[in-house]
Amino acid sequence: MSHQQRIEIRMKPQGAVLDAFMRSRARVSMIRGPLGSAKTYQCCQKILKLKVEQQPWKDGIRRSRWYAIRNTYPDLTTTTIKDWLDLFGDLGHFKGGGMEPPTHKLDFDLDDGTRVVSELIFIALDRPDHVKKLRGAQVTGFWLNEVKELDKAVVDMADGRHGRYPSKMYGGPTWHGMIGDTNSPDDLHWFYKLAEEEKLEDWEFFTQPGGLIKVNGKWIPNPHAENLNNLPDGYYEKLMQGKDETWIAVNLGNQYGTVMAGKPVYQHQWNDLIHVSREMFLPLPGIDVVAGFDGG
Secondary structure, three states: OOOOOOOOOOOOOOOHHHHHHHHOOOOEEEEEOOOOOOHHHHHHHHHHHHHHHOOOOOOOEEEEEEEEEEOOHHHHHHHHHHHHHHHHHHHEEEEOOOOOOOEEEEEEEOOOOOEEEEEEEEEEOOOHHHHHHHOOOOEOEEEEEOHHHOOHHHHHHHHOOEOOOOOHHHOOOOOOEEEEEEOOOEOOOHHHHHHHHOOOOOEEEEEOOOOEEEEOOEEEEOOOOOOHHHOOOOHHHHHOOOOOHHHHHHHOOOOOEOOOOOOOOOOOOOOHHHHOOOOOOOOOOOOOOOOOOOOO
16 A cells, blocks of 8 residues: 655745745746845745646646756756755655756645646756757746846747647646746846846846845845845854955845946945936926036
8 A cells, every 4th residue: 555645835935025026927027135035945935836826637637847947057956956855855756867857757636636747857058059958848937046147048048938838738837937036147237137127028026135234334234134034143244254345235235236347436335226216307497407427
């Protein structure tokens, strides 16, 4: 007699932005946050939720297929695959190595009598020409892990391959699209352009509060940071020790980096969230406008 194991999974996002990202059903949703903010874990939880939400066909099976993409195979193995299996390895069988990409095949029953049959395929794409690995893929959704390390050509190709599984013969997908997580890139990165400058239909970008915030020229712990309950005491204060200003601002403060030739005069003070208006504004009538330009 076979023994069935009962597994109960409870999900509670550790922050308001993580929760909003989890609830989003936009075709593309991406979350940007500092180190330690549970972005990767939240993506794992969202993927499982979307697998369970897939409407069952008349045979009672909820089918889906996902690709998890990272820039290099070592990062894929030590971070992406490890985090996923730590959370949900017991829900199926994982096979890695060989000629085929590492794959976790999930197969489990739900309390409502339906069954989830799905797979998560892990692929490393570190060059634009690697997009050929996605040609012909029949996919429900993509997880773009550490988006800032991925070339835009990879993202563009992935965006054209989701929604093709399950086929119409099995009712088609209930939802299809891409989700992604990333630390802050620089302000010349394609992610910055899409998130901050363009308004894309059915794309949603979520920005977590930094683990540190700058007050009166000094970095201090941000009381609004997310996932603090799961981090060691003093995590961000200790992590910033020995790091330069730019590294702290990007990786702990969750600010976009700035790429310039030479040394920018505002390197230590500039903050896009504070100094760049999110809306166009007009000068007040009767008030002079003084503009200054650096010709260099």
